[in-house]
Amino acid sequence: MSSSPAPVPAPAPAQPYGRPPLRTVQVLGGAGADSSAHVRSLTTGLAARGVRVTVCAPVEAEGEYDFTGAGAQFAPDAVSAMRAVCAGADVVHAHGVRAAARALLALRGRRVPLVVTWAGGGPGADGSLGRLGRLLERHVARAAAVVLGSSSAQVDLARARGARDVRLARHAVPAAPGGRAEAADPGKTRAELGAVGRPLVIAVGSLVPHRGYSLLLDAARAWRGLDPAPLVVIAGEGPMRAELAGRIEAEGLPVRLLGRRRDAARLLAAADVAVLPSRWEARSLLAQEALRAGVPLVATEVGGVPELIGEAGVLVPYGDPDALSAAVAALLADPARRRDLSDAGRAQAATWPSEDDTVAQILSVYDELTHRR
Template sequence: MSSHSPHGQSPLRTVQVLGGGNAGSSAHVRSLAAGLVARGVRVTVCAPFEADDAYDFTGTGAAHVHVPRSSDPGSVAVLRAACTDADLVHAHGLHASFRAVLALSGRRTPLIVTWHDRAHAEGARAHLLRLLERRVARAATVLLGTSSDLVDRARGTGARDARLAAVALPRSRRTAHEGTEAAGPRSAKLRAELGATGRPLFVAVGSLERRRGHGLLLDAARVWRELDPSPLVVVAGEGPQRAELQRRIEDEELPVRLLGRRDDVSELLSAADLALLPGRGESRSVLAQEALHARVPLVAVVSGGIRELVGDAAELVPPHDPAAFAAAVVRLLDDPGRAEQLRDLGTRQAAGWPTEDETVAQVLSVYDELTQPQPMI
């Protein structure tokens, strides 16, 4: 494929900046890097070593520069050097974007920012995050939000140009769910290993922190433990709430297992009867997208961009209402016809989501807009 170099110019040079990165933003940057490199764009990904280890940005043909998650002067200096010859810089997430704003200080390099999620914090730190949001929103040449609520937030925070971003679920996450002859036996084996033979299996995924709603999940599990057979709830993820949640599980004898970090979430979903999203996940929740692709009925708390993402293809319940969450799950268990309807609705909903090619095309059109000479009128 020829280089993306209009009017005989040299190839476009871009820097993608990623902080710690959640699963959604990290997978998006890898997909974006692959698509841009395939179109002749020169890509450098600035991210911690561990992010490149996990997502193999260099495997796409991009260069990788290690930039620690910190916004201290040393990290900012490394990022500033990496951006020296860039035609534009594209930062993902609030902290990476703030680092990019500092690194580009005094330069005229266009800065594109993608907000994949709303940053969360409590107490004094919440005030600091609002200040960071305002600084980033006002400095960005273009701010892309992965859901309408994020675009509205960016505009309210002072963004000059905020737009809705097309963000695809990478093919690697989708094809993991596309059926093979071995899928049935694999799922049965996994269910047996988890202790879910002869009982429903529910899967939740997310770091063990308060905003992910695991406390609400445990509240709901108090209802489910009375069912016969009692469902098993497995939670993939790690985080600061682990000890507190584990104590509750043991004290209340809840049918819940904390699995820790897993690299087989796709397999867990394929084996599951239901997928559960009890908290304030990403605006384009990766779990929600994978569940619909895998034809696994989803029960989710309404927050952020979840309604916009799944439409009527999931059971949506109000936030902070464990009784409603528990009841929605029980209704699905009692109504196989409704569960099958959600599977079909999910397949149709997922078919309307942007593809990776469409995502790359949208981003590239923004890049062109900011870097190509505008024709004289």
């Protein structure tokens, strides 16, 4: 009796010109949603093209974003572990200035090109912390082979810090897996949040000072007088939780802190208005998700936000709670305006690069750098 042949594994994608697979290390300096989602998307696209990817990140980021499930090897972001994986890399790509600083320590003495995505990069702290931050930015900018900025504001800042080669690279926001946000029942979501018979306003992001949540609470004081008063929900976690919770209770504000949520896209799809009150944003994940979902957006006119949303949202000055409050109240009172912004948001989102576009642009940078060597 003949035995059946052993299964033959699927071949890896062919490499151009018979070269060995490109080896990249992606370095994350934290578990921030914007950078982590971008690296997960980038890893998926690179691995599908035959690139060998290792992601160095906090362990909690691997648990949240499953980089290994996207086709990468995973290593913790300790410098000793990074040094070992960077030894065999053709290109190291750091996402953020702090990640880049750690990558430079791991690369010390090695001639491996470093690509830096200039995540963040807004106005820094005052005093000695601000000076140290600017020194770190200058060190990273000058050491990088290529700096990628997701907005013109980031490109300008990296160039001002001394970067030799700075390029605009607007990365795509990954689609919600399986369209779950679109398939969810908004009425059920609103009932779960306690927003039945009243408007729902949402903000998403870590509870840190630059997100502007103190400003949002200032604006929410005025909304107590609306009939019905909107419910404001903030999905995110961070060091400002106790301070914000204290204010909400002491001032009787119609605001709920939801903590870190894995279903932020589902919450957003149920909202009447999304709010982005930040002191600085480059290419805001919330803004991208809101416009793509057709949720009217009120955002501060900072960083890369105006360039990102164009005429598809309402912009207000940072630091002006009266302007923020009035803009949200006006939208809640005007369903036709909200419908117009919903349509405009989806149209604006259609102009942004796709995930394939993003991967192709970054892979072309890697190819260029490896051909220089």
